[in-house]
Amino acid sequence: MKIAIGLSGGVDSSVAAYLLKKQGHELVAMFMQNWHDTTGTLHGDCPWKDDLAIAELVAKKLDIPFHYVDLSADYSKKVVDYMFSEYEQGRTPNPDVMCNREIKFDAFLKAAVDLGVDYVATGHYCRKGEAQRDGKTYYQLLAGVDGNKDQSYFLCQLSQEQLAKALFPIGDLLKPEVRRIAHEQGLPTADKKDSQGICFVGKIDLPVFLQQKLAAKEGNIVEIKSGIYEKLAKPESNDLEGLSTPYRYYPNNGKKVGTHNGAHFYTIGQRKGIGVGGHIEPLFVIATDIATNTVYVGEGHDHPGLNRKGLFIKSTEIHWVRPDRAMMVGEERSYLVRVRYRQALQEAKLYMREEGLYIIFEELQRGITAGQFAAWYDGEELLGSGVIAR
RNA sequence: UGACCUAUGGUGUAAUGGUAGCACAACAGAUUUUGGUUCUGUUUGUCUAGGUUCGAAUCCUGGUAGGUCAA
Numbered sequence: 001m002k003i004a005i006g007l008s009g010g011v012d013s014s015v016a017a018y019l020l021k022k023q024g025h026e027l028v029a030m031f032m033q034n035w036h037d038t039t040g041t042l043h044g045d046c047p048w049k050d051d052l053a054i055a056e057l058v059a060k061k062l063d064i065p066f067h068y069v070d071l072s073a074d075y076s077k078k079v080v081d082y083m084f085s086e087y088e089q090g091r092t093p094n095p096d097v098m099c100n101r102e103i104k105f106d107a108f109l110k111a112a113v114d115l116g117v118d119y120v121a122t123g124h125y126c127r128k129g130e131a132q133r134d135g136k137t138y139y140q141l142l143a144g145v146d147g148n149k150d151q152s153y154f155l156c157q158l159s160q161e162q163l164a165k166a167l168f169p170i171g172d173l174l175k176p177e178v179r180r181i182a183h184e185q186g187l188p189t190a191d192k193k194d195s196q197g198i199c200f201v202g203k204i205d206l207p208v209f210l211q212q213k214l215a216a217k218e219g220n221i222v223e224i225k226s227g228i229y230e231k232l233a234k235p236e237s238n239d240l241e242g243l244s245t246p247y248r249y250y251p252n253n254g255k256k257v258g259t260h261n262g263a264h265f266y267t268i269g270q271r272k273g274i275g276v277g278g279h280i281e282p283l284f285v286i287a288t289d290i291a292t293n294t295v296y297v298g299e300g301h302d303h304p305g306l307n308r309k310g311l312f313i314k315s316t317e318i319h320w321v322r323p324d325r326a327m328m329v330g331e332e333r334s335y336l337v338r339v340r341y342r343q344a345l346q347e348a349k350l351y352m353r354e355e356g357l358y359i360i361f362e363e364l365q366r367g368i369t370a371g372q373f374a375a376w377y378d379g380e381e382l383l384g385s386g387v388i389a390r
Numbered sequence: 391u392g393a394c395c396u397a398u399g400g401u402g403u404a405a406u407g408g409u410a411g412c413a414c415a416a417c418a419g420a421u422u423u424u425g426g427u428u429c430u431g432u433u434u435g436u437c438u439a440g441g442u443u444c445g446a447a448u449c450c451u452g453g454u455a456g457g458u459c460a461a
Contacts, residue, residue: 010423083424094424124423154423199423206425267425277415278401285426299414342422367426 002026003167004112005121006104007058007066008199009051011189012123014058015178016169018185020121021062028115029059030067032108034075034099034200048200057188069111071103075200078102084213090290091371092267095198097385101157109165119167126152127171128163129381133324139163141321143380146174153341156375156385157319207265207273214264219293221258221276222251224286229304240351240358244310246368246390249287249296260295263288269306269367284367307364311339311374313386315356320384327352335376337361339368339388345377357386 005017007029020027031052052068059066079098086093104122112120125144130137139160144150158166170178182190197203229247258276260266266273270285279299286305287296298305320326327333331352336345337359347362359374368388375385 008423012423087425092425096424099423151423195423196421197423198425202423269426271427272416275415276401277413278403279414280402282414340426341424343427369425372425 001119002028002117003119003121004028004030004115004117005064006108006112006123007031007055008123008195009054009058009189009192010123010195011182011187011192012125012170012178013055014123014187014189015173015181015185016121016123017058017062017064018181018187019169020167021064027062027064028067028112028117029055029062029064030069030108030112030115031055032103032111033068033070034072034079034103035202036072054188054192061185061187067115069108071107071111074107075099075103078107080201084210086371087210087264088214090264090288092369093371094373095201096154097157097373099199100155101162105155105158105162105166109162113165118165120165121167121169123170124151124155124168125149125171125175126155126168128166128168131322136324138322138324141382142171143377143382144168144170145172148342149175151341152377152382153338153373153375156321156373156382158321159319160321160323163321207262210265214262216261216265217293218259218261219263219295220251220256221260221274221295221297222249222254223257223276223283224249224254224296224298224303224305226298226300226304228253240310240353240360243360244308244312244358244390246287246308247305249289249294249305251292251294254296257283257297263290263293263295266295268369301366307366308368309364310358310360311365311368311388312390313357313359313374314389315354317387317389318357318384319386322381322383325378325383327357329354335378335383337374337376339365339372339374348376350376356389 003020003025005020005027007013033048056066079095082098083093083095109120125146127142129140129142131140141152141155141163143152266285266288268285271282274283274297276283281300283297283299284306285295286298329352333350335350337348338345349360351358370388370390372388373385374388375382
């Protein structure tokens with residue numbers, strides 16, 4: 001079997017490469033470069049140069065041919081433009097989910113197939129399974145065995161076609177085991193720190209990064225006291241619509257407590273960067289309004305505006321990794337759901353309706369944010385996902 | 391205009407005349423392949439000019455600023 005391994009210059013993909021090599025597969029290593037710019041980058045002069053050099057060392061060490069592909073045009077268009085566009089519209093995108101769907105398992109996968117490979121392997125902490133249904137084989141996206149590092153969430157937008165070509169060699173290892181193997185094999189990445197931030201772009205100061213394209217614009221920060229909710233209480237707060245719709249605020253619902261330099265630089269649940277003190281408990285962003293350029297904040301973790309019972313996904317933005325298990329309109333099912341990476345799975349009930357999917361949680365959820373992805377699981381299998389509309 | 395009250399880090403507040411503390415904010419580090427969260431640590435202050443006292447945020451006097459009541 002001929003396999004391409006995407007080497008990032010990190011320890012996970014290095015060990016993945018080693019494992020495939022040991023299994024006797026014909027391997028080619030590929031390093032993809034997706035970003036050159038370092039504007040807004042925090043620790044970075046040129047992190048990708050180091051990564052490239054290290055990836056090359058790993059390939060040499062394992063004695064596998066090394067290829068370099070530049071996908072920065074695709075990345076810029078499919079990931080970075082999407083990012084700016086979402087922020088501009090007041091939503092909070094998830095660039096890494098998009099990067100996996102559009103780059104690693106699309107542009108990159110195609111480049112690998114052009115080299116004549118059967119599969120593309122990555123260093124993701126997740127597993128691929130197979131299920132039979134009506135005489136057909138379906139690929140399953142399963143959580144990584146290491147519950148602490150499970151990255152299935154970032155792959156929640158993959159299709160059957162993409163999954164068919166994918167391999168995840170380290171999915172049933174724990175991170176410490178991966179480190180140990182790297183040490184035993186003397187891989188140059190053995191002690192390399194795990195990467196953080198937007199993959200390929202790196203750890204950035206987001207407002208600085210965004211200000212490359214989005215203009216700063218001064219506006220008001222308005223504090224909403226938890227007392228007003230009794231008056232705002234929605235009449236039909238127990239139907240799907242009510243449970244999955246956030247409160248709508250107006251500047252006169254609260255008091256101006258400060259100014260910000262652009263509502264689109266803030267996201268719900270955010271604590272740092274509000275710059276308003278003098279409270280007993282920290283302030284969190286509970287809503288932003290691009291139209292009036294207002295950031296609404298509330299005091300304390302338990303503020304009623306910060307925690308919600310449900311969310312809504314438009315029908316056009318529902319994605320089933322397992323199309324054979326898609327819900328019919330009118331159907332209701334109980335699944336485990338997460339709305340961000342590394343969040344513990346939450347019990348929830350899904351209601352499929354004509355207009356879209358309603359997800360109502362057992363417990364209140366903090367910081368549900370439009371533009372982020374909700375992913376639902378049946379046990380350890382990720383069945384589907386979608387963009388949170390509200 | 392008269393009477394009274396208040397003045398402490400960037401903000402909100404503590405401190406029987408005896409080492410100015412806490413919270414929030416800010417900053418830094420840790421955690422984290424999104425945004426964000428969380429954890430740890432650090433910086434910064436007694437409105438001003440005098441006086442009493444061994445010693446003043448604290449007591450006294452003037453100034454300045456803000457507030458309340460009266461007109």
